[in-house]
Amino acid sequence: MTDTEPRTSGTTDGDTTPGAWAVLLPAERYEAERLVHHDVLELTGLPEGAAPRPGDRVAVLVEEPLRLVALGRVAPATAGTRNAPATAGTRDAPAAGGSWEDPDDPQSDATAGLVVTYTRRVLDEPVPVDGSAPDGPVTALDPARWRALADRLGPPPARRTWLVSLDLPIEAATRAEAVRIFWSYVQELGPRELPAFVSPSGDELAMQAFVLGVEANQDPEEDD
Structure with missing residues (x-):
């Protein structure tokens, strides 16, 4: 961790x-x-x-x-x-x-x-x-x-454990090649373009996507 x-x-x-x-x-x-x-x-x-x-x-x-x-x-x-x-x-x-x-x-x-x-x-x-x-x-x-x-800051907030993930569909011939391509995308696009998904540990249903350091809706149906 x-x-x-x-x-x-x-x-x-x-x-x-x-x-x-x-x-x-x-x-x-x-x-x-x-x-x-x-x-x-x-x-x-x-x-x-x-x-x-x-x-x-x-x-x-x-x-x-x-x-x-x-x-x-x-x-x-x-x-x-x-x-x-x-x-x-x-x-x-x-x-x-x-x-x-x-x-x-x-x-x-x-x-x-x-x-x-x-x-x-x-x-x-x-x-x-x-x-x-x-x-x-x-x-x-x-x-x-x-x-x-x-x-003015007051006491720091309590810390907790979060689960953070990044899922990308990768086309490749082998698992190893897929991993290499994955890291290439991560380095190229970074947190400015790739959505990271975060949820409190033990409450995966509360998962939220973040892009550019802020919450970002990834459900196109909710945008309509």
């Missing part, structure tokens, strides 16, 4: 460092973060003057409207932490020499300039945030403001 339990101890573990930062994700990167589970958020091309230190607290935001989607801690940046870091540019464009990249793109191998280890995610139910958006993709945040944002 695959377990996605966070690798850190709770939402606001420790509070031993004074630094706090806001990371503002563009809409495309937020969508990509919702499609594939990652333990870390990576960015390159940080704006001049931004100097997050390992252990600093991070609030991950998206705008239009402004919402809190995750909390994290700055980790030491290392090459190859994950296959697809993003490039931190301005709110409307990437930094010079870089581009925003999706984490479900296996072709990317850029070196991360900022690594944020997630401590709490609310990607599917972001929390509205009062006030104006940060001026850039990575900006200093008052520690009291970070604490106020973290407190």
